[in-house]
Amino acid sequence: VTAEAAPITITGTIQHQAWQDRVLPPVEQVRKGLWSIPTPFPNSPLRYVLAYLVETSGGLALVDTGWPSDESWGGLVAGVEQSGHDISEVDAVLVTHGHADHFGLARRVREASGARVALHRLDAEASTNWTSMKQFLASDAEWSRHRGLTDAEISTMRPGTSDKDPDAEMPSGHTAIDVQLEDGDRPMGAGTSLRVIWTPGHTPGHVCFAHEDYDLLLTGDHILPRISPNISPSPAFTEDSLGDYLGSLAAMANLEVDEVLPAHEYRFANLPARVQQLQAHHALRLAEILAVIKSTPGCTTVAVAEGLTWSRTWAQTTGMVRRFAIGETYAHLVHLERKGLISNASRELDAWQVVD
Numbered sequence: 001v002t003a004e005a006a007p008i009t010i011t012g013t014i015q016h017q018a019w020q021d022r023v024l025p026p027v028e029q030v031r032k033g034l035w036s037i038p039t040p041f042p043n044s045p046l047r048y049v050l051a052y053l054v055e056t057s058g059g060l061a062l063v064d065t066g067w068p069s070d071e072s073w074g075g076l077v078a079g080v081e082q083s084g085h086d087i088s089e090v091d092a093v094l095v096t097h098g099h100a101d102h103f104g105l106a107r108r109v110r111e112a113s114g115a116r117v118a119l120h121r122l123d124a125e126a127s128t129n130w131t132s133m134k135q136f137l138a139s140d141a142e143w144s145r146h147r148g149l150t151d152a153e154i155s156t157m158r159p160g161t162s163d164k165d166p167d168a169e170m171p172s173g174h175t176a177i178d179v180q181l182e183d184g185d186r187p188m189g190a191g192t193s194l195r196v197i198w199t200p201g202h203t204p205g206h207v208c209f210a211h212e213d214y215d216l217l218l219t220g221d222h223i224l225p226r227i228s229p230n231i232s233p234s235p236a237f238t239e240d241s242l243g244d245y246l247g248s249l250a251a252m253a254n255l256e257v258d259e260v261l262p263a264h265e266y267r268f269a270n271l272p273a274r275v276q277q278l279q280a281h282h283a284l285r286l287a288e289i290l291a292v293i294k295s296t297p298g299c300t301t302v303a304v305a306e307g308l309t310w311s312r313t314w315a316q317t318t319g320m321v322r323r324f325a326i327g328e329t330y331a332h333l334v335h336l337e338r339k340g341l342i343s344n345a346s347r348e349l350d351a352w353q354v355v356d
């Protein structure tokens, strides 16, 4: 869904060109003592994760790490070297949120450097919800059944996961977290340039980091220049994640920063314009969902998702992409429910209807 709003200004022009050319962008010095380091994100349409190496008066910080694979690790280590530093010098790994593409190499950086690993308390707690992949998949399958998927469909939803060791530890095991972040914290110490801004929504404990000396905002997955971040709650999360997200967005609506440094895609300026675009996207989505429920009362979440416009047809929306689409739809439904606009007759098998 595209919405009419003021355009953003792409400042990461080399990154943008690399995106168009489908290649990994180079390591770039964004400011003195601050580098963006792309790490390969294998088998993902996002292609790479942008980690940031930041010199502060409290030591060397690495914001986000990359996907837990040897290829990503190689990219991270080489990228840090290009900055003139060494991975062993990192003092703190500051993680924007508990997703594996951001957190996944944290433990490995700590092993190589002795760095402390910091994550917001809520994502640190969420990482203890499941002790194994098997347990997570069972919980995810049950959630999917309630939303209207058949067992046959569920079995196609996470291709590849069944070949993995079912007792494997989850990538974001809580044992790797040394520091739990809270809004307003300065994780590199009092008087240092990086400040935590809690931005729940994409995950309950997502944070951005404001770099106050340079007036920059490191946004993780909260705000990206091209795509709207997936708002798809984990099976254990029953709150209004879209409401949280819209609240976090609104809090940034008037934040004038020099440049936005996201964890995917490319750097840009004009944050208020991007906030407006994202708000408009979700407003359109909510209206579209209301219209589907009006025309088919009693529908499941899966049926609502099928009735929406996606970038591909529903038949082409398969595997993890379909799972995310259903999660995203559900987040919008829960938000409409909390606003009193719709209700769900059954959480065993969703049956949505408009409230008169």
Ligand SMILES: [Zn+2]
Binding pocket: 097, 099, 202, 221
């Ligand atoms: Zn994420």
Ligand SMILES: [Zn+2]
Binding pocket: 099, 101, 102, 221, 263, 264
């Ligand atoms: Zn991400």
